Amino acid sequence: MGVALRDIIAPYKHPAESQDLTGVASVDAFNALYQFLSIIRQPDGTPLMDKEGRITSHLSGIFFRTTNFLQQGIQPVWIFDGKPPELKARTIGERRAVREEAQEKWDQAKREGDTAGAFRYAMASSKLDDEVLSSARNLLDLLGIPVINAPSEGEADASNMVRTGVARYVASQDYDTLLFGAPLLVRNLTVSGKRRSHGRMVNVLPETVVLDDVLTGLNLTREELIDVAILVGTDFNEGAVGVGAKTALKKIKAGEFKEVVALKLPDIDPEPIRNFFLNPPVSGNYPIEWKKPDHDRIISFLCGDYGFSEDRINPVLEKISGRGKQRTLDSWF
DNA sequence: CGACACTA
DNA sequence: TAGTGTCGG
Numbered sequence: 001m002g003v004a005l006r007d008i009i010a011p012y013k014h015p016a017e018s019q020d021l022t023g024v025a026s027v028d029a030f031n032a033l034y035q036f037l038s039i040i041r042q043p044d045g046t047p048l049m050d051k052e053g054r055i056t057s058h059l060s061g062i063f064f065r066t067t068n069f070l071q072q073g074i075q076p077v078w079i080f081d082g083k084p085p086e087l088k089a090r091t092i093g094e095r096r097a098v099r100e101e102a103q104e105k106w107d108q109a110k111r112e113g114d115t116a117g118a119f120r121y122a123m124a125s126s127k128l129d130d131e132v133l134s135s136a137r138n139l140l141d142l143l144g145i146p147v148i149n150a151p152s153e154g155e156a157d158a159s160n161m162v163r164t165g166v167a168r169y170v171a172s173q174d175y176d177t178l179l180f181g182a183p184l185l186v187r188n189l190t191v192s193g194k195r196r197s198h199g200r201m202v203n204v205l206p207e208t209v210v211l212d213d214v215l216t217g218l219n220l221t222r223e224e225l226i227d228v229a230i231l232v233g234t235d236f237n238e239g240a241v242g243v244g245a246k247t248a249l250k251k252i253k254a255g256e257f258k259e260v261v262a263l264k265l266p267d268i269d270p271e272p273i274r275n276f277f278l279n280p281p282v283s284g285n286y287p288i289e290w291k292k293p294d295h296d297r298i299i300s301f302l303c304g305d306y307g308f309s310e311d312r313i314n315p316v317l318e319k320i321s322g323r324g325k326q327r328t329l330d331s332w333f
Numbered sequence: 334c335g336a337c338a339c340t341a
Numbered sequence: 342t343a344g345t346g347t348c349g350g
Contacts, residue, residue, distance in 0.1 A: 036334065039334055040349085040350095042348090042349090042350095043347095047350085048350040050350060054350095055350090056350050057349095059350090060335080060350075063335095064334075064336070065334075065335075190334075192334080309349080312349075
């Protein structure tokens, strides 16, 4: 879900120039996988599946997006979540409840012939199970994409990688990475930059958010931005009822953080939450190396194991490893 | 989501 | 060739 800071951060978002996107991108793996699982579905919400009923939506998303990135000079590193902090237990429980309810509503909508509703509930029922996670890791490995296993929140390590100069930016839809101190966040990181179907056709272009611009523009320290987030609600605490980003910002500016917490969030202790954003557990060790995509094993994995059509996969692999753009790609490996 | 076919 | 729709697994 992420923290609802969009209303105050929106003025500091910039459309990304393609040169801003080249280089090492720390991809928030869970964020990307949820996106693929949610959206890559049939109109009634049924995900892509192989003959045995295993979900393959994420494999399609990973394959086509990654091969696009490599051609465009983007070097992705995928950062996977480790063990969630105890502070996150409430959020995890809530998400499970929402997911399970969506599952039921999806079935119901399908029975009633409510296609649009079915799609919406199907999206909300998306779950990253072991099968999805391990097949995603398998495919990334075959594509030669490095993977980092965060000890805790992937967003924390992804942000730390940018802070320490290992990566140029974090690729995520969520603003939480700014709280973790990521100097540069890129949202909607896709190369096709096209539009989206289902409902309206909207142009979705990559956008960058520079943490320093946000802090300078709002005249906040990062600690204060974290306090704004705590009032709104984060993965580690429920927010104050009726307090959105703009109200929270006003309260912080007025120096009323403690008062709002005492009045509206009497059960939360802000200190461990602040501390988690400021000093999260991170790996700090990022041995990243890109390898050439393993053409034969990718075919065997996607087409042999998961029923993808060779006619769709082969041309893409030939495009990235064949003569045409080889020079560009070879310079990284 | 992203590829591809089709249309004007 | 830009816009629109459909398919993929």
